[in-house]
Amino acid sequence: MRSKKDILNIKQTLIDTFKDAKSELKFKNHYELIVAVMLSAQCTDKRVNLITPALFSEYPDVFAMANANLASVKMLINSCSFFNNKAENLIKMAKAVVADFNGVVPLDEASLKSLAGVGQKTAHVVMLEAVGANVMAVDTHVFRVSHRLGLSRAKTPEATEVDLVAAFKTELGKLHQAMVLFGRYTCKATKPLCKECVLAGLCKSKDKIV
Known part of the structure; x- marks a missing residue:
């Protein structure tokens, strides 16, 4: 697992980079x-x-x-x-x-x-x-990003959620949105854009492309 310093850096980088992040689903109510x-x-x-x-x-x-x-x-x-x-x-x-x-x-x-x-x-x-509830939701993107960044080693989304809540504690909704977009467009399942990644310096994943 990551150190408290690394977790704080990851958290702040995600929030700063995706400060206007919101769901790409379209709904009115x-x-x-x-x-x-x-x-x-x-x-x-x-x-x-x-x-x-x-x-x-x-x-x-x-x-x-x-x-x-x-x-x-x-x-x-x-x-x-x-x-x-x-x-x-x-x-x-x-x-x-x-x-x-x-x-x-x-x-x-x-x-x-x-x-x-x-x-x-x-x-x-x-x-x-x-x-704007302070809750974390773990979809396929959040699951992948969490494991690549060493924030969780859990085998299930539910257990991964527990790890993320324990690590981040606050601003969980914002972090969910940020991690979804980060995983969807940068930290992709195949051919991740590591050279463009704002967290490249904190990533030790075996999937990292250098």
């Missing part, structure tokens, strides 16, 4: 946010943004989605990975929001995780996007 985040699981934000305009046009709010036709939802999102399960979960999620939360998407972790298709990562992304 909390309903659109949770739908977009649910669709983004194992699917690119770019693909989700191509799917959601027609979906939101047909089902503009949680009440419409709660009464949606399953076949119609499947058709609208069929270019998304695991669209069959996601379509079912979107409708179940909306029904629960209507029945249990008076049609208002909840923004606390326990309530969010009670919804179909919403695990810890999805709940945390919704929370940090909606209210």
Whole structure:
């Protein structure tokens, strides 16, 4: 694991470099946010943004989605990975929001995780996007960056999240956004742009290209 000094340097560099970082998912309200985040699981934000305009046009709010036709939802999102399960979960999620939360998407972790298709990562992304919650969400980019930078050796996203929370403690939402963009465009899975990397001096990864 990294020293406290290294962790602070990594944290500050990420925050300074990506100070305006925000999700690349497009949404206008909390309903659109949770739908977009649910669709983004194992699917690119770019693909989700191509799917959601027609979906939101047909089902503009949680009440419409709660009464949606399953076949119609499947058709609208069929270019998304695991669209069959996601379509079912979107409708179940909306029904629960209507029945249990008076049609208002909840923004606390326990309530969010009670919804179909919403695990810890999805709940945390919704929370940090909606209210700036001090939570970390570990997707494939954050997982890769964390391990390359020696911030975690954990085998699962959940355990990696624990390591990151312990290391960074504060500004976790900002760091999530920064690490997503950093992993997506610089610290890529293949052919990382090490010569352009702001953290090159702190990176000891075996994947480092010198």
